[in-house]
Amino acid sequence: MKGRVVIVGGGLAGLAAACDLADAGLQVTVLEKRPFLGGRAYSFLDGRSGHEADNGQHVFLRCCQEYISFLDRLGVLGHTSLQPRLRLRVIDKLTGTSVLRAGKAPPPLHLVGSFLRYRPLSLGEKLLAAYALFRLHSLDRSRHPELDRVPFGEWLRAHGQTRHIARVFWDLIVRPTLNEELDNASTDLAAMVFQAGFLHDARASAIGYSRVGLSTLLEGAVKDYLAARGGQVRTGTAVRRVIAAGGRAAGVALEGGETLPADAVIAAVPPDALLPLLPDGLADEPFFRRFRQFQFSPIVNVHLWYERPVAGILFAAFLNSSLQWLFNKSRMWGQTGQVQQLDISLSAAYDWADWPGRDLIEVMGKEVAAFFPEARTASLAYALVVKQPQATFAPRPGVRALRPGPTTPLPGLFLAGDWTDTGWPATMESAVRSGRAAAACLLEQMKGGESSSSGETHTAAVARDSTDRRIVRYGKG
Ligand SMILES: Cc1cc2nc3c(=O)[nH]c(=O)nc-3n(C[C@H](O)[C@H](O)[C@H](O)COP(=O)(O)OP(=O)(O)OC[C@H]3O[C@@H](n4cnc5c(N)ncnc54)[C@H](O)[C@@H]3O)c2cc1C
Incomplete structure (x- = not known):
């Protein structure tokens, strides 16, 4: 196919779209405002x-099949690890260590064995939790769209779950996968996570991770992939505005004043970054105006470097502790040196996001020492806190109605991003799926000779950059 496409945003959504379009023979330019790709x-x-x-x-x-295929296509899947089946160590300050693992029985029975040995729940509580799991397993989500407006915490209470079961079981899964608290999360999205990840396929919940830094994993490979297909990647290049001409998207204007004409534009940026880019008047149209209702939830990561190894585990989830999840980055990255890097990941970190970095490091350091005796004597060589107040869109009840598909009222303008209507929570999988869906729509329209929904007209609004990262550093370094 012939034609020029500009993609705004070099996150996973924009990059996945770019690869599909470059494969189809289109002349693709990815514009990323930051000096690196990956979003x-x-x-x-x-x-x-x-x-x-x-x-x-x-x-x-x-179960993140599109993300896995994307890595495979770029030739970097070999730099990741993926468990054969779920094996998750849960360390509870009160009851000790349990391991949730997927067995060989057909789903959902594959989880029964380890669930029966799950120490934080009594037998009676396990039966109650199993009842709710069974209800989720057999739930036909397509027949219950109203569940998107029901807070998952409320659904759990209505299905007999006590506060304790919610805290030591449901929250363990929902918080990191949806980046939200139970009472703030859409039941439909929570049900999607349990069905796709845990209940319908015995191997779907196996955990994977990169064995190199996230940028090392992707940046070079994606640049090579696009360059080999005539594509161009421009980092450090911020788009100021999408240009409309003749009632359709006709290119973009860059912050420096340059304009890039195009036959189509894919905006692969978060919703609050999208609105200021729209041609005059468009942001006030109902289709786009609703994006102002998106809310965001924070993730805080506390990185600790110890002078010597203190934790023997690869990763674990924690209960009755400030640590939510701890990842042993040195082991995950196969580092052989003496220094050990631990990454403590705090999802839906509403309670932590405003804490001073120094205090976070102190609290998390004490918690690490509470579980790993070696950390009581090893000194902390360096520490780093990364706070992302707008890490993901918040999957609040009713969010589905806000999420758009790839097409827009402005012909030639397409949307991608983890926040669009992929049916998935804000994940790398959702981002890749959205990019591929936008590329598919664009190709379809180019093949069939354009048509787009409405042709309404357009105003800009001011919005903050949703990536809004704050880094606090402490230590010798
Ligand atoms: C701390 C943290 C932990 C996470 N953990 C996980 C996890 O464990 N598993 C998982 O699956 N997901 C996780 N996520 C979510 C995952 O990172 C996102 O869902 C995914 O990366 C979103 O990709 P995207 O392409 O949709 O958006 P983004 O990555 O936000 O990409 C948008 C890009 O557009 C650029 N941009 C914005 N405005 C402009 C402009 N005007 N001009 C040019 N460029 C612009 C931005 O700089 C950015 O690079 C996590 C997110 C965070 C923050």
């Missing part, structure tokens, strides 16, 4: 210490 999934070299860190630990499950 909200990236790594960086800390200038002060020379240590590499991810902005935050990213894991994927085996």
Whole structure:
């Protein structure tokens, strides 16, 4: 196919769209305002210490098939690890260690064995939790769209779940996968996570992660892939506005004043970054105006470098502790040196996001020492806190009605991003799916000779950058 396409945003959504379009023969230009690709999934070299860190630990499950295929297509899947089946260590300060693992029985029975041995729940509580799991397993979501407006906490209470069961079981899964608290999360999205990840396929919940920094994993590979197909990637290039001409998207204007004409534009940026880019008047149209209702939830990552190894585990989830999840980055990245890097990942971190970095490091350091005796004597060589107040869109009840498909009222303008209507929570999988869906729509329209929904007209609004990262550094370094 012939034609020029500009993609705004070099996150996973924009990159997935770019690869599909370049494969189809289109002339693709990716514009990314920051000096690197990867969007909200990236790594960086800390200038002060020379240590590499991810902005935050990213894991994927085996059910994230589009993300896995994307890595495979770029030739970098070999730099990741994926469990054969779920094996998750849960360390509870009160009851000790349990391991949730997927057995060989057909789903959903594959989880029964380890669930029966799950120490934080009594037998009676397990039966209650199993009842709710069974209800989720057999739930036909397509027949119950109203569940998107029901807070999952409310659904759990209506299905006999006590506060204790919610805290030591449901929250363990929902918080990291939806980046939200139970009472703030859409029941439909929570049900989607349990069905796709845990209940319908015995291997779907296997956990995967990158064995190199997130930018190392993707950046070079995607640039090579696009260059080999005549595509162009321009980092450090911020788009100021999408240009409309003749009632359709006709290119973009850059911050420096340059304009790039195009036959179509894919905006692969978060919703609050999209609105200021729209041609005059468009942001006030109902289709776009609703995006102002998106809310966001924070993730905080506390990276600790100990002078020597203190934790023998690869990763674990924690209960009755400030630690939610702890990842042993040194082991995950196969580092052989003496220094050990731990990454503590705090999802839906409403309670932590405003804490001073120094205090976060102190609290998390004490918690690490409470579980890992070696950390009581090993000194902390360096620490880094990465706070992302707008890490993901918040999957609040009713969010589905806000999420758009790839087409827009402005012909030639397409949308991608983890926040669009992929049916998935804000994940790398959702981002890749959205990019591929936008590319498919664009190709379809180019093949069939354009048609787009409405042709309404357009105003800009001012919005904040949703990536809004704040880094606080402490230590020798
Ligand atoms: C700390 C953290 C931990 C996470 N953990 C996980 C996890 O474990 N598993 C998982 O699956 N997901 C996780 N996520 C979510 C995942 O990172 C995102 O869902 C995904 O990366 C979103 O990709 P995207 O392309 O939709 O958006 P983004 O990554 O936000 O990409 C948008 C890009 O557009 C650029 N941009 C914005 N405005 C402009 C402009 N005007 N001009 C040019 N460029 C512009 C931005 O700089 C950005 O690079 C996590 C996110 C965070 C922040």
